[in-house]
Amino acid sequence: MKKYGKPAALFVILAIAIALPLLLNMSRRGKFQIQVFTIAMIWAIATLSLNLILGYTGQACLAHGAFFGIGAYAFAICVERVGINFWPSILIACLVTATLGFLVGLPSLRTKGPYFAIVTLCFNVIVYNVFENWTWLSGGIKGQTVTIPSYLGERWVRYYLVLACLVLVLIIERQIVKSLLGSSLIAIRSNENLTEAVGISSFRNKLLSFTVSCFLVGLAGALFAMEKGSVDTTVTNYLYSFYILIYLLIGGVATLAGPVVGAIGIFYLLERIQSLKEFRFLIFGLILVVVIIYLPMGVVGGIKQFWEWAKDKWGKPAEAPE
Amino acid sequence: MSFFFKQIVIGIQLGSQYVLVALGLTLIFGILDISHFAHGHMYMIGAYLLYILMVLGGVNYWLALIICMAALAVAGVIVERVIYRPLQGSPSINSFIAAIGMILFLEALVRGIQPTSLNVPKPIDRTVTFLGITMEVQRLIVIAGAIIFIVLLQLFIKRTRLGTAIEAMAQDREGAALVGISVSRMSALTFAVATALAAAAAVLMAPVAYIAPEMGSVLVLKAFVIVVLGGLGSIKGAIFGGYLLGILEALAIAYISSAYKDVFAFGVLIIILAIRPTGLFGGREA
Amino acid sequence: MKLLSVEGLTKRFGGLVAVNKVDFSIESGSITAVIGPNGAGKTTLFNLISGSMKPDEGKIELDGRDITGWPPYNVARAGIGRTFQTTALFEELPVWVNLVIGYRMRTKSGLWDAVFSTPRARREKKETTERIMEVLSFTGLAEYFNHTAGALPQEAQKRLAIAVALMGRPKLVLLDEPTGGVGLEETDRIIELIGKIRESGVTVCVIEHKMRMIMNLADSIVALNFGVKIADGSPREVCEDPAVIEAYLGESIA
Numbered sequence: 069m070k071k072y073g074k075p076a077a078l079f080v081i082l083a084i085a086i087a088l089p090l091l092l093n094m095s096r097r098g099k100f101q102i103q104v105f106t107i108a109m110i111w112a113i114a115t116l117s118l119n120l121i122l123g124y125t126g127q128a129c130l131a132h133g134a135f136f137g138i139g140a141y142a143f144a145i146c147v148e149r150v151g152i153n154f155w156p157s158i159l160i161a162c163l164v165t166a167t168l169g170f171l172v173g174l175p176s177l178r179t180k181g182p183y184f185a186i187v188t189l190c191f192n193v194i195v196y197n198v199f200e201n202w203t204w205l206s207g208g209i210k211g212q213t214v215t216i217p218s219y220l221g222e223r224w225v226r227y228y229l230v231l232a233c234l235v236l237v238l239i240i241e242r243q244i245v246k247s248l249l250g251s252s253l254i255a256i257r258s259n260e261n262l263t264e265a266v267g268i269s270s271f272r273n274k275l276l277s278f279t280v281s282c283f284l285v286g287l288a289g290a291l292f293a294m295e296k297g298s299v300d301t302t303v304t305n306y307l308y309s310f311y312i313l314i315y316l317l318i319g320g321v322a323t324l325a326g327p328v329v330g331a332i333g334i335f336y337l338l339e340r341i342q343s344l345k346e347f348r349f350l351i352f353g354l355i356l357v358v359v360i361i362y363l364p365m366g367v368v369g370g371i372k373q374f375w376e377w378a379k380d381k382w383g384k385p386a387e388a389p390e
Numbered sequence: 391m392s393f394f395f396k397q398i399v400i401g402i403q404l405g406s407q408y409v410l411v412a413l414g415l416t417l418i419f420g421i422l423d424i425s426h427f428a429h430g431h432m433y434m435i436g437a438y439l440l441y442i443l444m445v446l447g448g449v450n451y452w453l454a455l456i457i458c459m460a461a462l463a464v465a466g467v468i469v470e471r472v473i474y475r476p477l478q479g480s481p482s483i484n485s486f487i488a489a490i491g492m493i494l495f496l497e498a499l500v501r502g503i504q505p506t507s508l509n510v511p512k513p514i515d516r517t518v519t520f521l522g523i524t525m526e527v528q529r530l531i532v533i534a535g536a537i538i539f540i541v542l543l544q545l546f547i548k549r550t551r552l553g554t555a556i557e558a559m560a561q562d563r564e565g566a567a568l569v570g571i572s573v574s575r576m577s578a579l580t581f582a583v584a585t586a587l588a589a590a591a592a593v594l595m596a597p598v599a600y601i602a603p604e605m606g607s608v609l610v611l612k613a614f615v616i617v618v619l620g621g622l623g624s625i626k627g628a629i630f631g632g633y634l635l636g637i638l639e640a641l642a643i644a645y646i647s648s649a650y651k652d653v654f655a656f657g658v659l660i661i662i663l664a665i666r667p668t669g670l671f672g673g674r675e676a
Numbered sequence: 677m678k679l680l681s682v683e684g685l686t687k688r689f690g691g692l693v694a695v696n697k698v699d700f701s702i703e704s705g706s707i708t709a710v711i712g713p714n715g716a717g718k719t720t721l722f723n724l725i726s727g728s729m730k731p732d733e734g735k736i737e738l739d740g741r742d743i744t745g746w747p748p749y750n751v752a753r754a755g756i757g758r759t760f761q762t763t764a765l766f767e768e769l770p771v772w773v774n775l776v777i778g779y780r781m782r783t784k785s786g787l788w789d790a791v792f793s794t795p796r797a798r799r800e801k802k803e804t805t806e807r808i809m810e811v812l813s814f815t816g817l818a819e820y821f822n823h824t825a826g827a828l829p830q831e832a833q834k835r836l837a838i839a840v841a842l843m844g845r846p847k848l849v850l851l852d853e854p855t856g857g858v859g860l861e862e863t864d865r866i867i868e869l870i871g872k873i874r875e876s877g878v879t880v881c882v883i884e885h886k887m888r889m890i891m892n893l894a895d896s897i898v899a900l901n902f903g904v905k906i907a908d909g910s911p912r913e914v915c916e917d918p919a920v921i922e923a924y925l926g927e928s929i930a
Contacts, residue, residue: 128483175664181482182425186614187663190656193611197653240791247790248776248783248800255777258766265726265764267752267781267844276787310490317487346502353495360487361476 085231089224102223103295108335109230110291113237114308115315115327117284120241122313123322124250125270125277126257128181130309131172131188134195135282137304139165139289141205144212144299154217154294161290162283169282173275180260192306199301211300214293230291234328237284242324244280253277254322314352318359320366329368392522397644398637403529403598405636406536410591411609412616412628413543414584420623421560421580424474425482427489430610431496432469432585436462436592437601438500441508451513455593459586466585467578475577493607500603507602532594539590540629543583547625552579560623608652615659678737679704679848679879680725680756685734687720687903694720696903697734702848707870707880709890711914712900713923718883719761721900722850726758727751739847753781757841758850761883763833767826771817771836774825775808778843807843814876815839815869831862835869842873849873851882855889867893891915899923 088105092098114136121127143161146152152160176187199206206212220226244250252273255263263270293299312331319330334352341348363370411433418426436458443454473492477484514527547553558566559576567573599605616635620627635655642654681701687694695717702708710718723729725736727748736744738754746754766774783804789797812818815835820828825836834854841849854870855863867889873880884890890897890911897914899907907917914920 122483126481126483128486176660179663182486183618183663185425185483185486186611186618187660189611190615190659193608194653194656194660197650201650243793244787244790247797248780248785248804249787249790251773251776252780254769254773255766255780258769259764261728262760262764262766262840263777264748265728265752265758265760266778266840267749268777269747269749280787310494313487314490346498346505349494349498350502353491353493353498356491356494357473357488360484360491361473364480364484 082235086228089227093224099223102227104336104339105332106223106227106230106295107292108332108339109227109234110288110295111312111315111335112328112331113230113234113291114285114288114312115319115331116237116241116324117281117288118312118316119321119324119327120244120253120277120281120284121274122316123326124245124253124257125274126260127177127274127278128185128313129188129278129281130185130306130313131192131195132281132285132312133306133308133310134192134304135165135169135285136289136292136308136312137195137199137299137301138168139286140293140299140303141199141212141289142286143290144214144293145205147214147216148212154220158287158290158294162286165286165289166279166283169286170275170279173278173282177271177274177278189306189309192304192309196301196304196306199304206301207299211298213298214296216294216297220294226295230295233287233291237287238324238328240284245324249273249276257322314356316366318356318366320368320370320372323366323368323372326366326368330366333367393644395521396523396525397640399523399525399533400529401637401640402633403532403636404640405633406532407591407595407609408612408616408636409629409632410536410539410587410594412613412620412632413540413625414587415610415613416617416620416623416625416628417556417560417580417584419617420621421556422474422577423482425486425489425614426474426584427486427610427614428469428492428496429584429588429613430606430608431493432462432465432606433588433592433609434500434601434603434606435465435496436589437510437596437605438504438508439589440593440596441510441601444510445508451593451597455590458589458593462589463582463586466581469585470577470581475574497603497607505603507600509600510596512597526598528597532598535590535594539587543587543625546583556580556583612652612655615655618659619662677704678702679739680881681737682721682725683735683737685721685724685736686732687717687724687729688732693903695724695731698900698903698905700898700905700908702879702881703895704847704879705874705877706895707874707882707893709894709897709911710881710883710900711885711887711890711897712906715902716900716923717903718900719852720903722758722852722883725751726756726850749781752844752846755845755847756850757844757846757848759834759837759841759852759854761852761856763830763837765825765833765837765840767824769825770822771820771825771828772808772822774836774840775811775843776804778811778840779804779807781844811839811842814842814872816865831858831865834858834866838866838869838873842878846878848879848881851880853883853885855884855886863889 089102092101114132118129118132121129139161142164143157146157146160147154172191176184176191179187220229252268255268256270256273260270289303292303315330315334316327318334319328320326338348338352359366365373411429415426415429418424418429439458439461440454443449443457444451449457469492473488474485477488512528514531516527517524518527518530547557555566555571555576556579558571559573612635616628616631620631639651639654643651678701683699685695685698698721710721712718720729724731727746727750730745734744735742738756741754743751743754766777783800785797785800788794812821815838817832817835817839820832825833828836838849838851838854851870855866858866863886870880870882870893894911896909897911898905899914899920901923906919906923907914
């Protein structure tokens with residue numbers, strides 16, 4: 069369905085991504101930058117997860133902030149309080165988040181469009197409130213610390229771990245998108261009524277994509293807890309739901325590069341202009357409005373459109389699919 | 391017993407604010423099919439404008455009320471024209487995103503200039519005792535003010551030509567266009583009326599509560615809850631839902647706990663939408 | 677052999693009875709036309725059969741199975757395909773993707789198959805591609821393979837909608853005004869296609885206004901007016917039925 073960019077360009081990008089921490093490690097400021105990139109990649113994973121429901125089934129979900137936090141807390145609690153090892157804890161965190169996602173999806177996916185967005189946002193607010201009040205679960209303001217195995221002590225090691233996860237998530241998403249299951253999902257986004265008329269249960273597919281999406285964002289949350297070394301209630305903040313949505317829209321929905329570009333690009337940018345403090349979001353908001361009106365397909369989508377237009381004009385004829 | 395009664399009155403006061411905001415939202419959502427998430431932030435701007443006028447400018451409260459309503463009506467029209475109009479053909483998620491962009495912009499703007507919360511003096515700083523309870527006059531002003539505006543809105547809709555046109559649009563947008571009602575003028579008018587009502591709510595409530603940049607966010611969510619439950623475009627639904635939510639919330643705060651008060655409204659919404667995905671009163675399908 | 681039978685089917689919208697105790701049946705391998713003035717309840721009838729609306733009363737049976745009240749996706753899986761009066765397609769997607777989606781219900785590949793590119797996934801993709809080629813040549817749309825569905829000319833879009841409905845190997849297709857808004861020459865092409873569909877063994881039920889076309893094409897006709905069935909039989913019989921003539925007063929039948 070959607071082409072993913074030339075293999076050569078990918079190779080170059082991957083090479084840069086791999087080389088980056090080695091270069092940055094050489095300076096003290098560079099060492100700090102590594103963490104910025106690690107966290108940016110974690111947000112990219114979260115954005116890719118939202119892409120699965122928004123880009124591919126067309127449902128705007130605003131609960132991913134909550135699921136991110138649930139993944140983070142599930143991981144932290146497993147490692148610290150239950151005493152499970154690092155690796156199984158990550159998997160458990162993903163499964164817990166996916167299960168919760170499934171349970172939330174069951175009632176809420178019967179609603180459509182803005183209703184669904186509002187329901188998921190409400191869910192997020194509730195989760196945030198619950199975590200703030202149930203301090204036995206969340207550790208209150210102090211939060212919950214996380215001890216990670218010593219071989220993950222170095223920043224650059226964790227960077228590579230997250231990079232590997234990002235690549236894995238990209239591969240999984242690509243596989244889904246290009247599969248027959250993927251065709252069900254884009255059908256739902258394109259014309260839900262017709263999808264039902266051709267024998268596809270839109271509810272079941274939405275629920276499936278929602279559950280997988282929650283699995284992935286749970287992973288992002290767990291990695292976040294690992295990187296930060298601790299979690300507190302802000303991790304379930306509903307604002308995160310908005311940020312992820314924005315990264316996705318500006319980067320480009322329904323593409324694979326879009327979420328990555330959007331998340332890493334914007335997150336990095338916001339970190340860079342920390343000095344502007346509140347006004348960062350002013351610019352952010354402005355960009356969002358401008359992009360959604362003039363570039364609704366996001367940056368990557370806009371580039372693709374330009375590419376298609378250029379191809380049409382100077383042309384290769386339309387290629388048959390693989 | 392009088393404690394209970396007091397909570398009811400407080401609930402009606404709380405509800406008044408919800409009703410005014412929800413009315414605007416149900417008009418916009420019901421007639422124009424736009425998820426105007428930024429409505430709460432227009433409310434917030436109304437409150438800050440009041441502060442500027444009253445505290446910095448020394449303007450009389452009642453005059454400030456009128457100015458705020460007028461100014462925000464204009465702001466509403468601008469928002470409709472500059473932001474939502476270009477997005478007319480695109481999927482509704484786009485307007486939703488644009489609204490989020492506005493929210494970020496407005497909140498950052500205000501927070502950057504004035505992050506700490508502010509207070510506005512009450513025009514009539516007295517309490518009054520009736521039927522065994524003691525209450526600040528301002529709270530009663532809120533209640534009275536809301537009722538006045540609701541009545542004015544009803545008169546406008548039922549008795550004026552413009553109002554009838556709006557009602558026609560609410561029932562059937564295409565039909566209304568066919569009989570010559572200018573959809574673009576009506577859109578502007580709807581936004582003007584809705585935002586003016588939000589401004590009224592803000593000005594009425596400001597002396598009782600405090601003014602802060604985030605005051606619009608949770609409010610707009612609750613207004614959406616009310617609109618969805620009451621039925622898109624249904625004025626009666628917004629009024630009924632608004633007061634009901636206000637009273638239930640006041641009772642919940644008093645008798646259960648104030649920590650979960652927001653959760654309450656949202657929990658109810660999720661449950662109801664789970665059972666009836668098109669809202670309580672049906673109305674327009676989402 | 678009766679493929680579809682409808683008994684006492686009724687649907688009310690508030691005070692209006694859109695479909696009123698309608699009974700009829702469709703023989704396997706035939707072409708049945710449903711006719712009637714605007715607002716007679718024809719599309720509502722289709723909606724009830726395909727499951728997008730639930731009847732208030734009555735029974736629908738497909739191949740002996742009671743499918744009354746089944747959700748649309750189950751009805752489609754049971755073997756009923758349909759097109760819509762306002763052409764429904766996956767507009768921004770290429771033609772071939774539209775067809776992939778049409779065949780999706782006949783494939784079992786799920787999440788596991790997708791992620792791990794299992795043999796089943798590959799086999800079903802191949803199967804889908806083969807089916808696409810079959811249907812494309814059957815409906816004469818091969819030249820539009822990679823075109824965006826929404827960019828096709830009107831008549832090709834109508835054929836595409838039929839193609840999508842055919843992808844899933846239905847037993848019965850419900851065509852709602854397949855020649856609506858289409859010129860004379862193109863109408864003939866679609867009529868030819870409908871004939872081919874019947875020949876391939878698929879039963880057809882079509883809502884149509886163009887009487888001349890129906891007379892030559894249909895094996896039997898069901899006439900509705902105000903939600904009530906007013907006639908049912910061969911084209912000759914129905915055209916001579918006084919109730920039908922009265923309903924169409926002012927419209928020429930010849």
